[in-house]
Amino acid sequence: MTPQALLFDVFGTLVDWRSGLIRDFELHFKKHPCDLDPALLADAWRAEYQPSMAPIRDGSRPSTKLDVLHRENLFKIADRFGFPLGDETDIDWLVKAWHRLPAWADVPSGMAELRKQAICAAQSNGHIALSVNLARYNGYSWDAVLGAEVVGTYKPAPESYFRACDALDLPPAACMMVAAHNSDLLAAKACGLQTAFVRRATEHGPGQTIDLEAASGMDLSADSLTELAHKLRNEIR
Amino acid sequence: MTPQALLFDVFGTLVDWRSGLIRDFELHFKKHPCDLDPALLADAWRAEYQPSMAPIRDGSRPSTKLDVLHRENLFKIADRFGFPLGDETDIDWLVKAWHRLPAWADVPSGMAELRKQAICAAQSNGHIALSVNLARYNGYSWDAVLGAEVVGTYKPAPESYFRACDALDLPPAACMMVAAHNSDLLAAKACGLQTAFVRRATEHGPGQTIDLEAASGMDLSADSLTELAHKLRNEIR
Numbered sequence: 001m002t003p004q005a006l007l008f009d010v011f012g013t014l015v016d017w018r019s020g021l022i023r024d025f026e027l028h029f030k031k032h033p034c035d036l037d038p039a040l041l042a043d044a045w046r047a048e049y050q051p052s053m054a055p056i057r058d059g060s061r062p063s064t065k066l067d068v069l070h071r072e073n074l075f076k077i078a079d080r081f082g083f084p085l086g087d088e089t090d091i092d093w094l095v096k097a098w099h100r101l102p103a104w105a106d107v108p109s110g111m112a113e114l115r116k117q118a119i120c121a122a123q124s125n126g127h128i129a130l131s132v133n134l135a136r137y138n139g140y141s142w143d144a145v146l147g148a149e150v151v152g153t154y155k156p157a158p159e160s161y162f163r164a165c166d167a168l169d170l171p172p173a174a175c176m177m178v179a180a181h182n183s184d185l186l187a188a189k190a191c192g193l194q195t196a197f198v199r200r201a202t203e204h205g206p207g208q209t210i211d212l213e214a215a216s217g218m219d220l221s222a223d224s225l226t227e228l229a230h231k232l233r234n235e236i237r
Numbered sequence: 238m239t240p241q242a243l244l245f246d247v248f249g250t251l252v253d254w255r256s257g258l259i260r261d262f263e264l265h266f267k268k269h270p271c272d273l274d275p276a277l278l279a280d281a282w283r284a285e286y287q288p289s290m291a292p293i294r295d296g297s298r299p300s301t302k303l304d305v306l307h308r309e310n311l312f313k314i315a316d317r318f319g320f321p322l323g324d325e326t327d328i329d330w331l332v333k334a335w336h337r338l339p340a341w342a343d344v345p346s347g348m349a350e351l352r353k354q355a356i357c358a359a360q361s362n363g364h365i366a367l368s369v370n371l372a373r374y375n376g377y378s379w380d381a382v383l384g385a386e387v388v389g390t391y392k393p394a395p396e397s398y399f400r401a402c403d404a405l406d407l408p409p410a411a412c413m414m415v416a417a418h419n420s421d422l423l424a425a426k427a428c429g430l431q432t433a434f435v436r437r438a439t440e441h442g443p444g445q446t447i448d449l450e451a452a453s454g455m456d457l458s459a460d461s462l463t464e465l466a467h468k469l470r471n472e473i474r
Contacts, residue, residue, distance in 0.1 A: 031259045119369060128383075128387070128404045129405050132356060132380050132405065135380065142368045142379070143378070143380075144379070144382045149387060
């Protein structure tokens, strides 16, 4: 069955967080010289994301915007690696690097193609403002921005997928999760959604070892949103 | 200060619910003949909207999608006026008339202009699916769809405006409420938002007596979104 809605993961699937963070650390270090490898810091900053969400997932910390977590995590890695943060303005600018992440090249045109075929909605653990700013920064558009504030929980909790479908008035089987991460897709599949794997083989840099292939049982697999649009038109009936 | 985000009322401000309902009652009565005036029924159906939200507003009924309320209200007016509803398929089709309301002619191009200047978000009491479907039906796009499910309450409660701004990471003063209804705008203004009145002088038909002029103190007033885009570019610094 052709899906009536596509739900998209954002970080890694649509935007290249690693290149974006490297670029902005390089710019920051022009102002505040430092000979650490920006790629190391990008990976370290991203690695703090899941642990920092754990207390929110288990209810011991109230729902918190990703900007706040990113800021706390930036202080952690600055402490650990010993690099200069600069003043409040510099810190705010670095935290906002997450709002300036570049989309993979196929995203703007691929998303426009996909929106002709189905409702396209962000289903990220990021907050609404972040999804909105990334879309405007990169020139792609959503039909709806769902995610943490709308569904009241985080992926991969089953409720996050069920409530996203419900927000669009659609049963899970009429929705397709689109992600570069098999863990996200398998959780969505367990909730009855269709699934599309988009390969982002350099999300974690040149030595990436995970998510290089779709797990078995995915409905579609593509190397870009453009290819996904083509396959959706031709392979799903 | 130029607003960074525009929050839009939808019913009446962007879409012409009365013409849309009249059109679909006329189509329905071709199948199920009836000599009642479709305009009378459109007005009666719309008039049930606010009373049906009252128990949800005061907490005596849990949050309920507008489709459910529209369906209950359709049965009420069918009973009162005595018109044929047809079978379940016909009833579903009539309820979904609210997803097929035509936008005022200036909306698609005006919205595209406004999105170049600011984040544009739906801030309707309608549920997300309804705002999404109306946008796709009429060919305009949102940066974000806010509203009841995101803010957890209904306009004109102050929290509805505060939480909408917060969802976009913006202070109220950086946001502008756009509506054809002074009551909505005055409530937003009391929360510190900027306000733009868009005149929809036939929203309630040819004999409309309310909302023909902006209340005093509105930041902008326009006859179309196109004019609003022009004024926003030229009159607000």
